[in-house]
Amino acid sequence: QFKNRAEYMDALSGQILQRLRLRTQRETRGYKELIAAYGYLESQLEQSRKKISWLEYEKEKPKKDTENGSEVEDTALKAKLEELKVIQYELNDAIKKKAEYADKVCSQADALKKMEEDLGLSQTRCNELETLNKALQEKLTTAEEIVTVLSRTSETQQVLEHKMKEAEDLNNETSVSKKLLQLTRLKELQESVGIGNKKVPPLKGGVGDMSGANEKLGATPSFVDDVVIYPATPFDSLEAHDVEVSALCFSPDGNYLATGGGDKMVKVWNVKQDLRTADLKCSLSGSGGGIMSVQFDQSSKTVLAASNDSMARIWTIGDLITRHTLAGHSGKVMTAKFMEDNNKVVTGSHDRTLKIWDLQRGTCIRTLFAGSSCNDVITGKYLGSTIISGHFDQRLRFWDERTYNASEIALEGKITSLDYLPERYLLLCCSRDNVLRLVDLRQNSVTTTFRADGFNVSLDWSRACFSQDGQYIAAGSHDGTVFVWEVATGKVRSKKEHSSVVVSCSWHPLGQLFASAERSKRVTLWSH
Numbered sequence: 001q002f003k004n005r006a007e008y009m010d011a012l013s014g015q016i017l018q019r020l021r022l023r024t025q026r027e028t029r030g031y032k033e034l035i036a037a038y039g040y041l042e043s044q045l046e047q048s049r050k051k052i053s054w055l056e057y058e059k060e061k062p063k064k065d066t067e068n069g070s071e072v073e074d075t076a077l078k079a080k081l082e083e084l085k086v087i088q089y090e091l092n093d094a095i096k097k098k099a100e101y102a103d104k105v106c107s108q109a110d111a112l113k114k115m116e117e118d119l120g121l122s123q124t125r126c127n128e129l130e131t132l133n134k135a136l137q138e139k140l141t142t143a144e145e146i147v148t149v150l151s152r153t154s155e156t157q158q159v160l161e162h163k164m165k166e167a168e169d170l171n172n173e174t175s176v177s178k179k180l181l182q183l184t185r186l187k188e189l190q191e192s193v194g195i196g197n198k199k200v201p202p203l204k205g206g207v208g209d210m211s212g213a214n215e216k217l218g219a220t221p222s223f224v225d226d227v228v229i230y231p232a233t234p235f236d237s238l239e240a241h242d243v244e245v246s247a248l249c250f251s252p253d254g255n256y257l258a259t260g261g262g263d264k265m266v267k268v269w270n271v272k273q274d275l276r277t278a279d280l281k282c283s284l285s286g287s288g289g290g291i292m293s294v295q296f297d298q299s300s301k302t303v304l305a306a307s308n309d310s311m312a313r314i315w316t317i318g319d320l321i322t323r324h325t326l327a328g329h330s331g332k333v334m335t336a337k338f339m340e341d342n343n344k345v346v347t348g349s350h351d352r353t354l355k356i357w358d359l360q361r362g363t364c365i366r367t368l369f370a371g372s373s374c375n376d377v378i379t380g381k382y383l384g385s386t387i388i389s390g391h392f393d394q395r396l397r398f399w400d401e402r403t404y405n406a407s408e409i410a411l412e413g414k415i416t417s418l419d420y421l422p423e424r425y426l427l428l429c430c431s432r433d434n435v436l437r438l439v440d441l442r443q444n445s446v447t448t449t450f451r452a453d454g455f456n457v458s459l460d461w462s463r464a465c466f467s468q469d470g471q472y473i474a475a476g477s478h479d480g481t482v483f484v485w486e487v488a489t490g491k492v493r494s495k496k497e498h499s500s501v502v503v504s505c506s507w508h509p510l511g512q513l514f515a516s517a518e519r520s521k522r523v524t525l526w527s528h
Contacts, residue, residue, distance in 0.1 A: 009133045013126040020119050027111060034108065038101045041094050048091045055084045228469045228511030231484060231526035234497045236277060240267060244519035246461065247293045247504055251300035254509045256281065256317070258303055259523055260291025266305045268317050275513045278525060284315040286322045292461055293335045293376075297342045304345060308332035312347050314359070326357050328364045334374060334461060339401075340381045348374030348389055354399070368399055368406070375416050375460055382422035390415030390429060392460070396439065409444055411437060417463040421470045430464035430475055432457050436485070450485045452492045463504035468511045476502020482516050482526075497524055 058080065241261030248259045250271070257269040257278055266284040289309030296303055302323070306312045312333050314324040326336075331350030338345055344365075345357045354368040354377065372393035379387045385401040396409040396418075413431025420427055426447075427439040434457050436450040456478040464475035474484045480498030482505060485491065498518040505516040514526040 005136065006133055009129050013129070016122050016126065020115075020122060024112075024115055024119075027108070027115070034101060034104055038098070038105065041098055041101070045091065045094050045098070048087055048094065051087055052084070052091070055080060055087075228467045228471055228507070229514065229528035230472060230493070231474070231482065231514035231516075232493075232495070232528055234495075234524045234526050236525040238269070238278060238523045238525070239521050240269075240517070240523045241265060241521055243521065244500075245503060245517040245521060245523055246519075247291055247305075247463070248506055248515055248517045248523060249294045249296060250506055250508050250513075250515070251296040252298055252509060253300040255300060256296070257515060257523075258294045258296065259517060260294045260305055260307075261521075262290040264288065264290060264307070266291055266294055266303055266315065268303065271508070271513070275508065275510070276527070282317055282320055284317070284320060284322075286315075286325075287311075287313060289332065292333065295337055297338050299342075302342075304336050304338060306333040306336035306347060310349070310351075312336040312345065312357075314345070324357075324359055324362060326355075326364070328355055328367075329353065331373075335376045337377050337379050339379050339387075340384075346377050346379055346387055348377045350374075354387070354389055356401070366404060368404060370397055370406075373460075375414075376418045376463075378418045378420045378427070380420070380422075382420065388418060388420075388427065390418045394431070396427070396429065409439065411446070414460070416457060416460055419463075419465045419473075421466045424470060426466075426470070428464055428466055428473055430457060430462060432460070436464055436473060436475060438487075448487075448490070450490065450492070452483050452485075452494065454479065454481060454494070455483050458501055459503060461503065462501075463506075465506050467507045468509060474505050474507075474514070474516075476505055476516055476518075480518060498522070 240259045241263050242265075243262040245259055245261045248257060250257055255271055257271055258266060259269070260266050264285070264287045266287070268281045268284065269278040270281045271278050284303060284305075287305065287307045287309065288311065289307040291305050291307050293306045294303060295305075301316055301318060303315050303317060304312065305315075310327070310329045310332055312326040313322055314326075315322055326345065326347060329347065329349040329351050331352075333347050333349045336345055336347045339356075343359050345359060346354060347357065348354050348370075350373045352370055352372055352374070354370060354374055355364045356366040356368070357363070358365045370389060370391060372391040372395065374389050374391055377387060377389045387399040387401060389397045389399065391397065392414050394411050394414055396411065396415065398407045398409075399405070411429060411431060413433030413435060415429055415431050417430040418427060425441040427441055429437045429439060431437070434451065434455055437446045438448040438450075439445065440447045450473065454477060455475070457475070458478035462476065464473060466473055470487060472484050473487060474482060476482050476498070477494075478501050479496065480500055480502060481494050481496040482498070482502055483492055483494045498516065498520075499522075500518045500520040503517050503519055505514065507514050512527070515523055516526065517523045
C-alpha cells in the first residue's frame with residue numbers, strides 16, 4: 001500500500017535498521033552483566049591472594065618450644081590450615097570461573113563485531129537501494145518527458161510534411177522559369193563579350209562514363225568557355241564580418257554570395273545583374289560558433305553552414321528561419337554539403353567522423369568512422385553514390401553510400417579542401433605542404449601538381465577552387481596573395497590585394513566574377 005517505489009524502499013530500510021537495533025540491545029544486555037560479574041570475581045581473587053600470603057607468613061613463624069606450647073595453639077593452627085584449604089578451593093573455583101567468563105567475553109566480542117559488520121553491510125545495501133531508486137525515478141521522469149515530446153513531435157511532423165509538400169510543389173512550378181532566366185542571362189553575357197551565339201558544349205556523363213578517357217590533361221579542353229574570366233582586377237571590397245571571414249560560396253543561380261565568419265553569422269549578399277556590385281541581403285544568426293563552410297542548395301533558397309560549435313545548420317533566406325540544427329558531432333564541424341537530392345546532408349568533423357543526415361526526419365542516419373579529422377567533403381549528382389572526403393592524415397577516402405565501404409588514396413600533405421570538375425573527372429586537392437594536386441578519378445592517381453614561389457597554405461580550412469570551365473584553379477596564400485594557375489600549361493599568375501591570409505575563393509557560376517575572402521573581415525570581388 002505504497003504510492004511509489006520510493007516510499008516502499010524507505011519503509012523497508014526503516015524496518016531493517018529497527019530490527020538490527022533491537023538485536024544489538026538484546027545481546028549487549030547480557031554482555032554488560034558479564035563484565036560486572038567478571039570485575040567482582042577479580043576483586044575477590046585479589047583478597048584471597050592477600051589472605052594466602054598472610055597465612056603463609058604465619059606458617060613460616062618459628063614454632064614455639066613444645067614445652068611451652070599448649071593445646072590451644074595447636075587447635076588454632078589446625079583451624080587456620082582448614083581455613084587455608086577452603087580459601088585455596090575457592091581460589092581455584094574463582095580462577096576456573098574467570099576462564100569461563102573470559103571465553104564468554106571473547107564470544108560476545110566476536111558476536112558484537114559480526115553484528116557491527118552486518119549492520120554496515122545493511123547500511124551499504126540501503127544506500128545502494130536509495131541510489132538505484134533515484135536513478136529509476138530519473139529514468140521514469142525522462143521517459144515521461146520523451147513521451148510528451150514525441151506526442152508533440154508527431155503533430156509537428158504532420159504540419160512539417162504538409163509544408164514540405166507545398167514547398168516542393170512551388171519549386172516544381174518555378175524550376176522552368178529559373179532555367180529560362182539563367183539561359184537568358186548567359187546569352188546576354190556572351191553577346192556583351194562578343195562571342196555571339198556560340199554554343200557551350202553539354203556536360204559529359206557521370207563518374208562511370210569513360211568517354212573522355214582519351215583527353216590529355218595538357219591539351220586545351222573541348223568544353224573551355226571563353227566567357228570565364230581570369231581574375232586580374234579587384235573592383236570592390238566588402239567589409240563582410242565583424243571579425244575574420246572563413247568561408248564563401250556563390251549560389252547556383254548566381255544571384256547571391258554567402259559568407260561565413262568568426263562572428264557566428266552567415267551573411268547573404270545580392271549580386272547585381274551587371275556582376276559589378278553586391279549589397280547585403282540578410283544576416284542569418286543562431287550559430288553557437290564560428291562558421292567554417294557555407295553552401296547553397298540547388299534552388300538557391302537554402303543555406304547550409306558548418307560551425308565550430310560541433311553543429312551544422314540550415315536556413316531559408318526568404319524568411320531567415322533556422323530549418324534544421326544538425327547536432328551529433330563531438331568536435332567542431334569543418335564542412336557540410338548537400339547530397340544529390342538536397343534531402344540529405346553529409347558533414348565532416350574534427351572528431352574523425354562523417355555523418356549523413358536525413359532532413360525529412362531531421363536525424364543522423366549513418367556515422368562513418370574515418371580515423372582522422374575531416375576538413376572537406378565532395379558529393380553530388382556527378383559522383384552518384386560516392387562521397388569523397390579529405391583528411392588530416394593526408395588521405396583521400398571514397399565512401400560508397402550504398403554499402404558505406406571505403407577505399408583511400410595517400411597523398412603527401414594534410415588535405416585542407418577539395419573541388420571537383422565532373423567534365424574531366426578531376427579532383428582538386430589543396431594541402432598544407434603548399435601544393436595543389438589534380439587527382440584523375442578514372443585512374444585514382446595524381447596526374448598534376450601545382451606549386452609557386454611564395455605560395456603558402458597556412459590554415460587547415462584554406463579552400464582552393466576550379467573555374468567553371470576547368471581552365472583555371474585558384475587559391476589564396478598566407479601573405480594575402482591570390483594565386484591563379486592555368487590548368488593546361490601550369491602557368492601561374494598572382495596578385496596581392498589582401499592584407500592577411502586568404503582563406504577561400506570562388507568563381508561565379510557564369511564565370512564573369514571572382515571572389516576571395518581574407519581573415520581580416522573583407523571579401524574582394526574581381527573582374528578580368
